[in-house]
Amino acid sequence: MRFRLSGATIRPNKCSGMRTGLLVLMVACASPVHAQEAVDAKRADTIRQLDELTGQIGLSADKVASLDKEIADLKKDQTTLTAALIQSAKTEKKLTEDIAAIGDKLTDLREREDGIKLSLKGRRAALAEVLAALQRMGLNPPPAILVRPDDALASVRSAVLLGAVVPEMREQTEVLIADLKELSRIRTSIGDEQTRLTASLSGQAEEKKRLDLLLAEKQKLQTTSEETRKAEQQRAEDLARRATSLRELIASMEQDMEEARKAASAANQQEEQKLAASKERADNFASNQERLSAKVNFASLKGHLPMPGAGKLVRHFGDDDGLGGVLQGDTLETPAGATITAPTDAVVLYAGAFRSYGQLLILDAGNGYHVVLAGMKRINVSQNQFVLAGEPVGVMNEQLVASTGTVQLGNGAPMLYIEFRKDTKPVNPAPWWADRLAGRTTNDT
Template identity: 25%
Template sequence: MLRLTLILSLLAAPVLAQDPGAAARQAAGALEEASEQLDRAESARDRVRALTTTVKAYEAGLAAMRDGLREAAIRETELSRRLQGQEAEIAQLLGVLSSMGGRAAPGAMLHPDGPVGAARAGMMLAAVTPGLNAQAEALRSDLEEVTALRTLQQSAAQTLQQGLTGVQEARTELSQAVADRTDLPKRFTEDPIRTAILISSTETLQGFASGLSQITEDETRTQLPPIDDRKGALGMPVQGEILRRAGEADAAGVTRPGIVVATLPEALVTTPTAATVRYSGPLLDYGLVTILELQPDLLFVFAGLDVLYGQTGEVLPAGSPVGLMGGRAAGRDPSPSVEGGGAGRTETLYIEVRQGDRPVDPLTWFASDKG
């Protein structure tokens, strides 16, 4: 018979009641809602705004799906290893439960110590029976959870692929909607010759930013709403993880006053509030750059984009798209091992904030995990 110590050790084993697959299932619902948003955007009056919302919904749903699947895979591995390590105990437990469930033979009712011993044994068996049943129920629950998690992961590839296809379609339509947009106010006209001279005569971002006023023609005084009261509460312009903070050295030992955010390929970058596009184009070794003026003497610099939206001089409403990150999201292996966690965030966006011609820590403006 199973020894009492073994029974007690089994009963003491922890049983986790959490459901790591819930996040993946909720994300699947978010992706379905994003697909419906894409259909509604077709007839939206402001298609740019509607499609921007749709792309961000897809990106949030895909990120949640990847995170949920990664947690589900970890949980499935944990349960499988625990069940494999308990194979001997499980076999003994099943044997005890099987013998308890059958009809006892007459000889099984006898005890070497007579009626008193039989009574004591019966009392002990009655005490441990609920625990045995509870342990059997916990094992059954673990087995069912493993099966459910495996089924979830098997069906996730199709869900992820549909989401990737949907977000790619939304990005394409957004690019076309931005190109067709003609209703944005324009604060000034860019002089391309002055811009070229300024770029060729400056070697630093600071020098270029200081000379931005030189590239304008027919500038009008457009007063945007002040945002000083929103300092520290602005939303991040892109979904991702902070890779380097202001002043932290990169692999080459170079430090910059801005932050670097790791993003997924083709992630959408938006302006956190209404802003004037002071510059949009290639700059020095930063790649494609957008410089936004949110209020006088406050510039937000986004560098490292692959696609730029908006033209220099335009005034963008809050939440407007300013560009896409590089890389290719469509056609990639959508398995959790490739898409999950930071491994899929292959692109980097550099964000610098300049106030009064001096750089300041961008995280003093954004609502994020400042750690």
């Protein structure tokens, strides 16, 4: 049905409704692949903006000086520094999680903003048509019956026309106002989230600096002499070169520690000077084992271990590894430069490069259990060092390292590979995670 008034053609009700409905149908029926590509593109854009903002965040000279003074005022002992490290790592991890959450929220808000813009654009033609017709009516109004009774038919036609057009225009106007209000609210929310993001990034930069300063102070208090530490590192590297597998490396390191225990007895019967290094290794090992044995059995910690870093599990024990086998551990996707912490009290059995694993950290959790972490840019602990749960042990790369063959996902994000082993054999880590369903429910792959 059409009505013509002063040269304008109006298609009330059905036309604009059909157009809006067609737009909704086109959006709803879009290919899931294309929809996912749009979401991925929006997320990538958010990550790019986040990276740019991160590069602009820095600490002032006054803030660095304040942190230096804060660390200098600490009591310089292992207990105090370790407690400060654990608290700082916990704060940094929380800030990292907040930054990731804000990034996801910004992505969602920008998708909704684009959706409203698309909706407004799709209704622009219909709204313009109705408004143009009403404007023409204002310029050339129909005659009134009381003034010109002879033109009653034109008045009836105008009344019919207005009865058809005005409700449609009112409906369109109400929808338009609602969309504009929602668009304004979303833009305000985006601004608020960007402000929160900047504050969180500044806090994260501060915590990373505090962590670096604390780690430097703790390293100064290491009881092991520099000569012994270098000898230990060289010995571990030699064992790593000879080992052909992770299982063989763990077995070799365990055997090396057993020899250290035997050296403790031999040191009491031979010249102190000749076996000083061996006695130091043995004494450190015995001290760490005594501390470790006093802790809770690792098997009893099921359902209580936190993730060693902020992020989400993207691959799991038993998944196809893409090389004809299955994964023997979990893969955690982390933010760039994320701090990695020890999930449990443990002794560092090995810390260094190992074959395709890249930088590898093996933690002896006692009772035959080992925690293996691979994919870090830097490891902050050394062999035979005792670490507490939550203590920072390393830092992730800015992006995925190609040499880490166990974590080939191809999206460029840093990946931490995690294995739990019992008597050198891999076991599923899932039962140990405090929130082990989170990795699957938030997995976007």
